[in-house]
Amino acid sequence: MTTLENRPGTALIVIDVQNGVVAGAHERDAVVANIATLVGRAREEKVPVVWVQHSSDELPKGSDTWQYVPELPPGDGEPVVEKEYGDSFEDTTLESVLSELKVGRLIVAGAQTDACVRSTLHGAFTRGYDAILVGDAHTTEDLTQWGAPSPAEVISHTNLYWSFQTAPGREAGTVKTEEVDFAS
Template identity: 70%
Template sequence: MTTLTNRPGTALVVIDVQRDVVAQSHDRDGVVERIASLVDRARASDVPVVWVQHSDDDLAQGSDGWQYVTELQQRDGEPVVHKRYGDSFEGTDLEQRLAERGVGRIVVVGAQTDMCIRSTLHGALVRGYDVTLVSDAHTTEDLREWGAGASAEQVIAHTNLYWSWAEAPGRTGEVKTAAEVELTPA
């Protein structure tokens, strides 16, 4: 269905599950556990796992808080994409990494729902990818004390709801639970 010709493959894209990013996130342990299960399933099925790692002025590259959580271990040969913007494609080599692997569909998990997850979902769809959001494997923290009008749970639920209707000519967005996601090689 993707508009990216000759790219029938799927990749699991794990976004920003870094110590400081998810430290105060809603259902942190449950989300990390489901992501770890998806990583194991992807590896067992020879589906590429692509790791995305954010840095900025408040999250210095190489710092302890910048590191991925200990429950998720990257393997040699699995690409790591370093970014400084919300959209994992912007100013990175993510597109090249996916193209090299023949990927036209991505399965998105990670953090923060209302920032990097949403930006990457939209960035992928406009670039021609089919995009599956794993409804119970993305999270955010409660930002109401800084003016957000919704709790973390509400932000997650809203994102799951609106992404279930995402589409563009020749490509689709969908929402599935971790248990429902199919990870099959090209």
């Protein structure tokens, strides 16, 4: 249903599952395992996997904290989009990568829920993409000392509100890993 013309394809977008981002993340191992399942299925079904990798003062390019977690190595030929802002589209090559792949529907997983995942979901949706969040394949760290809700509450709330996201000509929603349908 995307509003983007001639973009019938689907891609799995894996956001910032980097050592320094998920080291202390809520249910890290379970989320990484779910993302690995999604990546494996996408590869089997010939669905593009697009990796997004954040850099900042805390995640300098080339550092160990900047690297993807060892359980999730990008495959040969799979695009890696480097970013410096929360929205994976902002000042990056993501749009051109997706256009080249003729993708108009995104399956979104990664970290952090309350920052880059949310920003990218909203950025995709406002740009005309269908944006499906995998509810058990995203995570965040504990920011309660700064007044944020617990990580479990952040994740739950994001899953809830994204399941009701609507706009003309676009599809949104939240599904579990085992419910992901790359062919839709």
